[in-house]
Amino acid sequence: MLRVTVSVILALIALPLVGASAAASTIQPWEWPIEAPHPIVRPYLAPETPYSPGHRGIDIAAGSTSEVRAPAAGVVHYSGRVVDRPVLSIRHDGGVISSYEPVTSALAPGDTVVGGQIVGELHAGHCVQRCLHFGVRLDGEYVSPLNYLAAIPRAILLPTRGH
Numbered sequence: 170m171l172r173v174t175v176s177v178i179l180a181l182i183a184l185p186l187v188g189a190s191a192a193a194s195t196i197q198p199w200e201w202p203i204e205a206p207h208p209i210v211r212p213y214l215a216p217e218t219p220y221s222p223g224h225r226g227i228d229i230a231a232g233s234t235s236e237v238r239a240p241a242a243g244v245v246h247y248s249g250r251v252v253d254r255p256v257l258s259i260r261h262d263g264g265v266i267s268s269y270e271p272v273t274s275a276l277a278p279g280d281t282v283v284g285g286q287i288v289g290e291l292h293a294g295h296c297v298q299r300c301l302h303f304g305v306r307l308d309g310e311y312v313s314p315l316n317y318l319a320a321i322p323r324a325i326l327l328p329t330r331g332h
Contacts, residue, residue, distance in 0.1 A: 198319035199240035213313040226304030
């Protein structure tokens with residue numbers, strides 16, 4: 170029973186790394202888009218297919234924070250409303266696009282941003298408590314934002330039984 174539990178825990182730790190590419194491991198780690206602490210209230214859950222259910226990003230509890238910052242240098246890809254919520258997306262090198270909601274921004278598509286720059290204001294509405302939904306796409310496919318953030322240790326898989 171303990172071996173199964175350890176195996177499940179290790180699999181869940183490694184889950185955010187599923188879908189990561191070599192590009193994710195060669196870029197500079199990103200800064201968190203909101204100030205510390207960064208409690209994740211809902212993790213990334215990869216969909217089985219592009220149309221399957223999943224959670225295509227992470228929800229980070231925001232506390233009293235309202236400033237949203239660019240995690241890395243890039244160019245504003247989109248700033249506006251999607252259905253009923255404000256969204257900001259930034260295009261980064263290597264085919265990566267990061268997105269933030271519910272976030273309003275005075276920036277317009279084509280504006281250049283640097284890592285750490287304030288890019289928008291967080292609003293209520295995504296979670297029961299105020300939170301930032303932070304998503305990342307690599308070449309059009311959603312991947313875990315944890316692959317890009319600084320201070321996230323790389324998962325190490327350990328054997329579950331002796332040799």
